[in-house]
Amino acid sequence: MATVLADELYSLEQDDVIRILCMESTDGGATFGEPVALAEYPTDFSTVFGIPGNGVSAVYDSEENLHVVWDAGAFAADINIILQRPLDEWHQEFFKILHYCPVLNDGKPIVAVQHDTARFIHSLTPTNSRFGNWHGPMSFSKIGSDENGVLTIVFTAFIGDSTDCDPVTGYANGEIFAVSSADNGLTWGEPTNLTNTPEIDERYAYLSQWNEAGKINILYQSDPVAGANVGVGQGPASQCSYLFLKTDTPSTEPYQRPTGVEQPRVGAPERFAMQQNYPNPFNAETTIAFSLSDPAQVRLTITDVLGQTVAVLLDEAMGAGPHKVRWHAGASPSGLYFATLQADGGRETQCLLLLK
Numbered sequence: 001m002a003t004v005l006a007d008e009l010y011s012l013e014q015d016d017v018i019r020i021l022c023m024e025s026t027d028g029g030a031t032f033g034e035p036v037a038l039a040e041y042p043t044d045f046s047t048v049f050g051i052p053g054n055g056v057s058a059v060y061d062s063e064e065n066l067h068v069v070w071d072a073g074a075f076a077a078d079i080n081i082i083l084q085r086p087l088d089e090w091h092q093e094f095f096k097i098l099h100y101c102p103v104l105n106d107g108k109p110i111v112a113v114q115h116d117t118a119r120f121i122h123s124l125t126p127t128n129s130r131f132g133n134w135h136g137p138m139s140f141s142k143i144g145s146d147e148n149g150v151l152t153i154v155f156t157a158f159i160g161d162s163t164d165c166d167p168v169t170g171y172a173n174g175e176i177f178a179v180s181s182a183d184n185g186l187t188w189g190e191p192t193n194l195t196n197t198p199e200i201d202e203r204y205a206y207l208s209q210w211n212e213a214g215k216i217n218i219l220y221q222s223d224p225v226a227g228a229n230v231g232v233g234q235g236p237a238s239q240c241s242y243l244f245l246k247t248d249t250p251s252t253e254p255y256q257r258p259t260g261v262e263q264p265r266v267g268a269p270e271r272f273a274m275q276q277n278y279p280n281p282f283n284a285e286t287t288i289a290f291s292l293s294d295p296a297q298v299r300l301t302i303t304d305v306l307g308q309t310v311a312v313l314l315d316e317a318m319g320a321g322p323h324k325v326r327w328h329a330g331a332s333p334s335g336l337y338f339a340t341l342q343a344d345g346g347r348e349t350q351c352l353l354l355l356k
Contacts, residue, residue: 055140059209068100069143099185112188144207152180154205171226174203182252190255201226218245274348281353291322296344
């Protein structure tokens with residue numbers, strides 16, 4: 001039997017829905033049945049709506065039950081909806097990897113991995129977590145099974161902060177994670193970092209669909225130049241290679257992710273603090289305010305969503321106390337920008353929305 005899966009955007013004039021579709025074949029792929037929707041994501045552009053991500057994968061178990069996984073996130077056509085809350089909260093609520101099996105949970109998808117800001121990247125900034133060209137914080141999920149029926153999902157995730165970030169490209173380094181289930185996908189174990197190489201960018205894992213008992217076989221991409229392989233304009237050339245990893249199946253002990261974890265900001269809040277720019281959104285000009293507890297060398301930059309520097313507002317020694325800087329956007333086009341303050345070895349970033 002073979003399965004073809006796709007995430008398909010039907011025309012907005014039809015029914016405003018993004019679907020995960022499945023077509024099955026019983027003759028080795030010569031013919032396929034009608035598409036069946038495994039999940040639907042209504043696209044209400046007036047609010048937050050879910051979207052499937054960059055990975056969808058399927059496998060049949062020994063009883064010929066179909067198992068499908070995909071990564072999902074959320075988007076809002078109105079950027080103000082996103083900016084109204086911290087991005088780590090946005091990630092924790094909306095980003096996840098889902099598992100579908102028609103004989104489980106009345107055929108409704110089950111969350112296999114929920115984004116956990118204690119474990120994965122928790123802020124979208126152009127300096128310490130630029131995790132690729134439209135890559136989600138958890139993406140490219142693949143599913144396989146071992147001969148005992150233990151299911152495993154491998155996926156790319158980013159744990160980067162200022163200590164795990166390519167100093168040339170500014171991209172976070174990807175890692176290959178895995179989760180496993182011993183009860184047909186009803187519950188899943190704790191996400192395990194299989195590669196754990198802070199200075200290497202690893203992505204796009206492929207998991208063998210059938211593995212010997214207690215083992216998983218993985219092929220993945222490894223690159224010492226983070227993010228170069230996804231295409232970032234004039235960045236350095238990729239030096240990627242493909243590696244094979246055979247390792248033990250991760251724990252299947254059901255995992256309950258931490259909740260309410262307070263995340264430290266990158267930097268030292270007791271030494272400096274950055275306030276949200278005002279007005280925001282803005283037209284042509286906005287004010288960025290910050291304070292220093294002690295004199296420090298300060299650098300304040302504006303970058304676009306591609307990580308390109310648009311303006312350097314400050315790069316000088318400044319005294320303790322409150323400070324304000326204006327950014328005149330000039331000819332910069334409308335869109336989302338990032339103001340990054342670096343001082344005394346720390347860094348903080350705010351999102352700015354320019355509307356002309």
